[in-house]
Each structure stands twice: as structure tokens, then as C-alpha cells.
């Protein structure tokens with residue numbers, strides 16, 4: 242594929258991009274190893290680890306029993322004592338079983354021990370709705386973990402960042418939680434070859450615009466971009482900010498955009514109430530950017546409901562492109 | 578005992594009950610096949626976990642239960658549901674996400690429940706049923722209902738912390754609960770040898786001072802005899818016990834399984850130990866039923882399933898405006 246003298250441009254799926262990051266990490270550092278349920282010969286429930294076990298062997302791609310508290314906790318202990326484990330939850334929802342080790346141990350160890358230990362653990366969470374998997378296999382729980390000081394929480398929306406954030410997480414000396422949206426796994430995009438990192442805590446402007454800022458996370462970035470294309474045809478020029486990291490959150494990029502556009506919609510799949518959008522809105526409301534607002538801030542989040550099984554209901558409880566369009570038209574009053 | 582040559586179930590149950598049990602096993606098999614086919618035809622959204630090959634443990638375990646007795650089930654729960662008397666039309670309707678389904682289309686395959694028959698539900702969380710079963714047994718004890726709870730679980734689920742905490746609580750409070758392990762040799766792709774330190778899950782019962790037994794889970798007679806004894810033990814206020822039924826799932830774990838962790842030979846060997854013909858042969862040998870009547874039962878089961886699918890297909894979807902109904906007893910404004 243690669244022609245002489247031209248930079249390599251490759252398309253990988255989001256899942257392949259993560260696999261490539263894991264592969265590079267396993268090659269680069271003997272301390273890195275993977276743990277999770279059915280990540281070996283099965284290749285992971287979403288085929289993210291794929292055939293890594295064939296290359297790196299079962300001592301570095303370790304199938305755990307169905308023991309989330311034990312598995313995640315063992316990763317925490319190994320991270321405290323010199324290893325660099327990457328723990329895969331089969332579904333983000335199962336983090337509920339491991340919350341003790343995540344929130345009480347991993348997040349707090351450095352602080353409680355007065356800075357004398359680090360917990361450089363990485364955890365990966367296949368999250369989100371849209372697969373007909375119902376209430377216990379579809380949640381977007383990033384805000385649960387985002388509420389715990391000591392953790393870092395990221396949500397890549399494109400394959401390039403999925404790879405770069407895994408590698409950045411491994412360089413970080415604190416616990417990093419990576420939320421991967423299940424319906425993004427097959428999505429393809431440009432992914433640079435080789436080693437690189439995507440900074441944690443830095444948002445990305447995916448589309449520039451003058452009339453309206455849409456701050457989005459994960460799969461909602463794609464819905465926001467799609468909405469922005471439609472809005473452009475109506476004369477509404479929307480800027481799309483991909484938050485990428487919800488803790489730490491990139492305050493400056495968001496405020497900068499709002500100062501420019503004067504309007505803000507936050508769109509995220511997690512439950513709207515007490516969620517990521519509340520934080521983004523408050524961040525703006527508490528800052529000088531508030532003075533630049535020409536209209537109230539709008540949050541579009543998941544309904545206050547578990548995810549239903551029926552496909553129409555499942556769609557109805559999380560923001561869709563049409564919801565963003567309605568909100569954007571409403572906010573701009575059709576006139577800019 | 579003088580009658581030891583006569584199998585337990587023939588001694589303990591009337592022919593009508595045994596024929597009904599065989600019918601339920603056929604219904605489970607045809608239900609799963611119907612579900613598989615509906616999935617192929619795009620009528621089912623999401624995934625599902627089929628229990629083909631595990632019919633004897635589901636039906637055998639429920640033989641001594643009444644509608645007052647409870648069960649908690651698993652992600653592989655269609656068989657348990659049918660064994661506990663669920664309506665097949667409403668089960669299919671739930672699969673199809675319809676308002677007439679057991680969960681009004683909100684739950685799907687992994688959440689089918691029928692509290693009116695004592696079925697507290699399948700569960701999307703492996704091991705989610707353990708403490709709930711123990712809680713149901715605690716209620717029965719406090720309320721003095723005499724009801725027993727059966728907690729179905731897989732070999733893989735026994736490695737969740739909830740298993741250990743729940744068995745200990747059930748034991749110290751002497752609660753009327755029977756833990757039935759359907760050991761099919763694998764939790765998804767991970768064999769019990771790789772996942773579990775003990776060779777026999779029943780050995781774990783000893784750690785919690787309760788009786789534990791192992792049976793051939795594809796032998797209806799063996800399952801029923803062991804679980805009936807456990808149910809009687811619980812009813813006699815002797816406390817919890819554990820039965821490990823050794824079985825096999827003939828299909829993949831779920832719709833995404835490529836069966837890379839087991840051999841075709843292994844699957845074929847287990848096909849030869851299919852629990853349904855084994856039970857049918859036992860009933861024929863003891864003149865409970867004729868071969869012709871067995872065929873009629875199987876045909877009747879297929880017909881019931883076809884009708885159930887028809888009912889489900891013709892049923893209405895839930896109303897989108899009611900998507901968030903049932904989150905609370907009353908709708909609470911956000």
C-alpha cells in the first residue's frame with residue numbers, strides 16, 4: 242500500500258486500532274500484560290484482543306475467571322507493585338461488581354498513602370446502547386467513575402484516539418479508565434502507524450463553526466457531526482468539540498469555543514441528570530464565557546431510565562441526530 | 578429399599594406428571610430452535626443464550642416445586658422459565674420486544690421473569706441471582722410460607738464473590754434455598770479446569786457446611802432425585818444445599834461464538850448423551866408412554882411453539898411515549 246515518499250495512510254477499525262495499541266505496548270514493555278474474561282482464544286467479546294494471545298502467549302494475555310472484583314483488584318495490586326496491567330471488562334456494566342477496587346482502592350491509594358505508591362492500571366470498558374443488549378449490558382457509566390477523584394476517564398470517539406489514548410494511559414502513573422463505545426468498534430478511520438500517544442485531558446475540535454458549539458462525547462461526536470452537516474445547509478454553522486476526556490476535562494477548549502459561538506449544546510449518552518453535560522454547563526456558567534452566551538445552555542443526555550430492549554424504545558432514550566437538530570434550530574431560532 | 582431397580586422418578590411421580598415433564602423438555606428444545614430461527618430471520622434484536630442440551634436439569638430441578646416456590650435463573654434461562662410454567666407466547670413476545678411480552682418488551686431474552694409462577698427472573702449479570710435467591714429464602718422463613726427457592730447458576734458464576742457470600746449467609750441462617758449448578762464445562766470460552774480451583778463445584782458446599790451432590794445433569798432421573806432430596810431438606814428446615822448437574826451446552830455461548838475453544842468431537846460426543854431421548858427411552862421402558870405417544874408429544878410441542886411465535890409476531894410494540902414507564906412506582910419528574 243505504502244508508496245515511496247508518501248506518508249503511510251491506513252484505515253483501521255476502532256477495535257483494530259485498540260488491538261494495535263495493545264500489541265505495541267506488549268512489545269515495548271515486559272511489564273505490560275492483559276487480563277480479562279475470554280480475551281484469549283475467544284479474542285474478547287468484541288474481538289478487540291483478537292489473536293493477540295497467539296503472538297504474546299497466555300501469560301501475557303490472561304483469561305480470568307468470571308470474577309470482576311477479583312480480576313480488576315488483582316490488576317490494581319499488580320500495578321501497585323511494578324506491573325502495567327490492562328484489564329478488560331467484558332461490558333462496562335460489570336464495573337459495578339468491581340467498584341470497590343476501582344473507587345476505594347485504585348483511585349485513593351496514592352492519596353491515602355501520602356503519595357508513596359502509584360497505581361498505573363488501565364481499565365477498558367465496552368459501553369453504550371444500540372446493540373439490543375438491554376438494561377444490564379448497555380449502560381454509559383463514565384460519569385460514575387468520573388465522579389471519583391484519583392481516576393482519569395477518557396472516551397475516544399475515533400480509531401486514531403482509541404489507539405493513542407491506550408498508549409497514553411500506559412504512560413500515565415495514575416489509573417486510567419477507557420470507555421469504548423460498542424457501536425464504534427467496527428467504525429473505520431485513519432490511524433497512524435507505530436507508537437504515538439493522544440494527550441489525556443485534551444479535547445479535539447472536530448468541526449469548526451461560528452454560530453453554535455456542540456460539545457459531545459464518544460458516539461455522540463458522530464451524531465453531532467452529522468447534525469452539523471445538515472445545519473450547515475440551513476445556514477447554521479456549528480462547531481463540534483469532542484471532549485475525549487471527562488476527567489480531567491479540557492476547560493479551555495470548551496470555553497474558547499463558547500466565547501466564539503455564544504451558544505452551547507452538550508450531547509452525551511450517559512443519563513442526563515447529574516451527568517457530564519451538567520459539568521460542562523456549570524464550567525461555562527461559572528466562567529467568563531457565560532457573558533458570551535446568547536441563549537440558555539442545552540443538555541441532551543440519556544433519559545432517566547435504564548436502557549430498554551425494544552429497539553424503538555432503545556433509540557428513544559438516548560439522543561439521536563434528530564434531537565440535536567431540533568435543539569440547534571430551537572436555540573438559534575432559525576436565525577443567526 | 579426393595580424397589581431400587583425401579584428409577585426414582587417412576588416411583589415418585591404419576592405418569593401424567595412424567596409425561597408433562599417430557600413435554601416441557603420438548604417445549605424447551607423447540608423454543609430454543611424457534612428462537613434461533615427467529616434470530617436468523619431478523620425477528621430478534623440483540624443476542625441470546627440457548628440451553629439446548631440442558632433441558633433435564635431445568636425440568637428435573639423444578640419437579641417438586643409449586644407456584645409458591647421461587648427460582649432465580651441466569652442469562653441461559655429459557656429452560657428454567659418453561660420448567661416453571663411460563664407461557665410460551667409471552668416469552669416469544671418478549672424476545673420480539675412486544676408489549677405482550679413478560680417484560681412488556683423492556684427486558685428481552687436476558688430478563689424474562691414470571692413472578693406469578695415464582696420465577697424471579699433470568700439475569701444479565703452472571704451471579705446476580707445468588708443473593709436474590711437467598712433473600713427470597715429469608716422472606717419465606719420470616720413469613721413462614723414454607724416456600725423453597727432454587728437458585729440456578731453456571732459453573733462460571735461460582736467464581737463470582739456473590740456465590741461465596743450468599744452460600745455462607747444461607748448456611749448461617751439455615752435458609753430454605755437449593756443451589757443448582759448447571760456445570761456445562763465452560764463459562765463462555767473458559768473451561769472449568771482453567772477457571773476453577775476445585776474439580777467438583779459441589780466440593781465448595783463443604784466450605785459452607787451444607788450438603789453437596791454431583792449428578793449426571795443429562796439424566797432426568799438423577800437430577801430429579803438429587804434436587805427433590807434437597808428441596809425436602811429445605812422444607813424440613815434443615816437449611817441450604819447444593820446440587821451440581823454435569824451437563825453440556827450443545828450450541829455456542831451466544832450468537833457471537835465461533836467455538837474455537839472446544840472440538841467438534843467433544844460436541845458430537847455430548848449430542849449422543851442428549852437428555853431428551855434418554856428420558857423418553859426411560860419412560861418407554863417403564864411403560865409410562867409409548868413411542869408413538871412420544872412422537873405425538875414432540876409434534877404437539879412444535880405446534881405450540883409455532884403458535885407462540887405467531888402470537889408474538891402479531892403483538893403490538895410498546896408505545897415509544899412510554900419508554901421510561903416502570904422506572905419508579907410513580908413517574909418521578911427528573
Ligand SMILES: Cc1ncc(C[n+]2csc(CCOP(=O)(O)OP(=O)(O)O)c2C)c(N)n1
Nearest residue numbers: 335653701702703731732733734763764765
Ligand atoms: C458479571 C458478569 N460478568 C460477565 C458476564 C458475561 N457473561 C455472560 S454469560 C458468561 C459465561 C457464564 O458462564 P456460566 O456461569 O458457566 O454459565 P453458562 O453460560 O455456561 O450457562 C459470561 C462471561 C456477565 N453477563 N456478567
Ligand SMILES: [Mg+2]
Nearest residue numbers: 731732763764
Ligand atoms: Mg457454564
